Amino acid sequence: MALEAHLSRYQSQVLSILRIMAGLLFLSSGLQKWFAFPVANPSFANITLLSMLGIGGLIEIIGGALVTIGLFTRAAAFIMSGEMAVAYWYFANRPSRGFMPIVNGGTLEVLYCFVFFYLVFAGAGVWSLDAVWRKKP
Numbered sequence: 001m002a003l004e005a006h007l008s009r010y011q012s013q014v015l016s017i018l019r020i021m022a023g024l025l026f027l028s029s030g031l032q033k034w035f036a037f038p039v040a041n042p043s044f045a046n047i048t049l050l051s052m053l054g055i056g057g058l059i060e061i062i063g064g065a066l067v068t069i070g071l072f073t074r075a076a077a078f079i080m081s082g083e084m085a086v087a088y089w090y091f092a093n094r095p096s097r098g099f100m101p102i103v104n105g106g107t108l109e110v111l112y113c114f115v116f117f118y119l120v121f122a123g124a125g126v127w128s129l130d131a132v133w134r135k136k137p
């Protein structure tokens with residue numbers, strides 16, 4: 001019981017760490033699509049703005065940056081969770097690949113979807129611009 005009480009004191013800080021890491025990883029996906037950073041992926045060589053990958057990349061850059069700094073976290077996470085749901089159903093869940101994420105390669109999309117869905121309800125945590133704004137009179 002003492003361990004659980006001790007760990008519970010850091011719940012908001014660990015939530016912030018989860019948010020920051022998920023945001024940075026998501027941001028890196030968008031940066032790779034649009035700017036070939038940190039490494040180029042030939043699949044994104046001819047990306048266009050008005051395509052699913054182009055719009056997805058923008059959501060990943062803008063949403064990833066917002067979630068990383070903890071600004072408008074709930075709204076950004078809602079959009080990002082939806083993007084990952086679409087990515088799973090559209091790209092990974094093909095009849096020939098099966099339904100299970102471990103079989104069809106959609107594990108990361110499902111994990112992102114539910115981490116961002118959790119952030120919609122949990123908020124940004126104590127280390128965020130959202131928390132700073134809440135404290136202002």
